[in-house]
Amino acid sequence: MHNHTRMRxxxxxxxxxxxxxxxxxxxxxSLDKEITGKEPKxxxxxxxxxxVTRENGRNVLFIDGRVxxxxxxxxxxxxxxRALYGARNEEFIESIKSFAYFPIAVAKGVDDFRxxxxxxxFQMVGGTLDRCAGILxxxxxxxxxxxxxxxxxxxxxxLWTFNNGVRKFVKRAPETVPLELGTWHTIKITVExxxxxxxxxxxxxxxxxxxxxxxxxxxxxxxxxxMVEFDDFTVTPSKP
Amino acid sequence: xxxxxxxxxLALVTTVWGxxxxxxxQTDVVGANQQKCRVDSxxxxxxxxxxxxxxxxxxxxxxxxxxMLVRAAGMSADARGxxxxxxxxxxxSASASAGDSVAIAALRKLAATRGAIWPVKxxxxxxxxxxxxxxxxxxxxxARAALKRMMEAGPEESNAADVATLEDxxxxxxxxxxxxxxxxxxxxxxxxxxASMEDSAHVDLRRxxxxxxxxxxxxxxxxxxxxx
Numbered sequence: 001m002h003n004h005t006r007m008r009x010x011x012x013x014x015x016x017x018x019x020x021x022x023x024x025x026x027x028x029x030s031l032d033k034e035i036t037g038k039e040p041k042x043x044x045x046x047x048x049x050x051x052v053t054r055e056n057g058r059n060v061l062f063i064d065g066r067v068x069x070x071x072x073x074x075x076x077x078x079x080x081x082r083a084l085y086g087a088r089n090e091e092f093i094e095s096i097k098s099f100a101y102f103p104i105a106v107a108k109g110v111d112d113f114r115x116x117x118x119x120x121x122f123q124m125v126g127g128t129l130d131r132c133a134g135i136l137x138x139x140x141x142x143x144x145x146x147x148x149x150x151x152x153x154x155x156x157x158x159l160w161t162f163n164n165g166v167r168k169f170v171k172r173a174p175e176t177v178p179l180e181l182g183t184w185h186t187i188k189i190t191v192e193x194x195x196x197x198x199x200x201x202x203x204x205x206x207x208x209x210x211x212x213x214x215x216x217x218x219x220x221x222x223x224x225x226x227m228v229e230f231d232d233f234t235v236t237p238s239k240p
Numbered sequence: 241x242x243x244x245x246x247x248x249x250l251a252l253v254t255t256v257w258g259x260x261x262x263x264x265x266q267t268d269v270v271g272a273n274q275q276k277c278r279v280d281s282x283x284x285x286x287x288x289x290x291x292x293x294x295x296x297x298x299x300x301x302x303x304x305x306x307x308m309l310v311r312a313a314g315m316s317a318d319a320r321g322x323x324x325x326x327x328x329x330x331x332x333s334a335s336a337s338a339g340d341s342v343a344i345a346a347l348r349k350l351a352a353t354r355g356a357i358w359p360v361k362x363x364x365x366x367x368x369x370x371x372x373x374x375x376x377x378x379x380x381x382x383a384r385a386a387l388k389r390m391m392e393a394g395p396e397e398s399n400a401a402d403v404a405t406l407e408d409x410x411x412x413x414x415x416x417x418x419x420x421x422x423x424x425x426x427x428x429x430x431x432x433x434x435a436s437m438e439d440s441a442h443v444d445l446r447r448x449x450x451x452x453x454x455x456x457x458x459x460x461x462x463x464x465x466x467x468x
Binding site for chain 1: 391394395400403404416417419438439440441442445446448449450
């Protein structure tokens with residue numbers, strides 16, 4: 001009897017530990033039912049001109065830097081902020097306006113990402129000043145957020161924070177990786193508590209310990225006049 | 241006769257780089273291979289550049305620097321900024337008077353000095369900023385520094401068409417492919433071909449963003465110019 005109990009404990013405990021780190025069901029934001037040439041309905045564009053476009057027979061999300069104007073948020077920002085944060089939207093709007101150099105689109109249906117994995121495929125198309133593709137996460141009602149992004153004018157992966165209207169560089173991946181325009185690549189982040197890992201095309205590039213655990217909305221990020229296509233935005237929370 | 245005169249006149253201002261001195265130009269260029277290259281001065285890219293290159297308000301802060309740069313680049317101080325037509329032939333150098341080593345040294349020093357004011361449009365005017373671009377063609381280290389400063393300064397301060405052309409040139413020099421299709425090579429037989437380019441499918445999107453003409457126009461203009 002005693003041996004049975006011990007054996008059962010031996011079997012159950014590792015299983016429980018394993019289950020704690022098992023990924024939950026992945027949530028892929030599909031653009032299949034979106035209308036090309038229009039703003040997406042599955043993402044809420046807050047800054048920049050985001051449209052659904054067709055690439056090789058697939059609907060993809062395009063940040064069109066050709067129409068980027070310095071300091072200008074996306075149209076209908078107030079309504080979108082209200083949709084995201086209800087009565088708490090004013091602080092968000094003020095903060096986002098100060099970050100209007102950085103186009104962002106918030107994924108609908110992911111209200112609070114804390115632990116797990118976020119990945120997105122991207123293809124840089126152009127941009128005279130910048131060619132940036134990033135994962136937006138930890139988006140707070142006051143407009144603060146984090147991003148891990150690749151910049152094709154610098155060939156690097158970097159973690160940035162945006163707090164109270166101030167952008168701060170946090171950590172740059174030690175390796176630079178030149179990527180060709182017009183080719184698809186994948187950025188992925190994994191978050192467990194305060195541990196953040198960044199990957200480019202499956203290769204670990206960036207590790208960082210955040211000051212506090214992640215909690216907030218997620219989406220895609222870009223910069224100034226970047227022209228980038230995004231696809232397969234996927235959020236996979238860890239099982240609580 | 242008329243066409244060949246016009247073509248010859250245009251060739252004078254576009255032989256070294258694809259730039260056209262007259263901002264009001266609207267003409268057909270018929271080159272040696274009889275291609276028609278229409279440059280439409282009402283096209284969005286042309287208007288965008290013309291607006292950017294307008295120095296008529298004299299809204300620059302450092303006239304001494306402007307004069308020094310313009311002179312060093314072999315340009316006329318009262319000239320209007322030339323429209324960037326988005327093509328260069330690799331290995332072809334700037335005009336004989338350009339490449340002033342004192343000016344290049346001064347710019348290199350500026351680039352290396354943290355916080356130094358770089359001669360962008362608000363500092364030295366559109367013509368001064370173009371002069372920096374001309375001088376940068378003669379010195380790779382300066383060109384790299386200039387490109388970085390131009391990109392950081394943004395589209396109000398730097399002519400995006402010049403940024404794009406310089407980036408292509410530097411990418412090829414560092415062994416990468418160009419992305420705007422502005423760089424051509426001439427072989428021993430004098431035949432012009434486009435240097436290797438990434439993602440040709442989206443090249444005109446990038447050109448539009450940079451205020452350059454569509455690729456077919458630049459390529460047509462480049463190919464219509466006879467070998468020197």
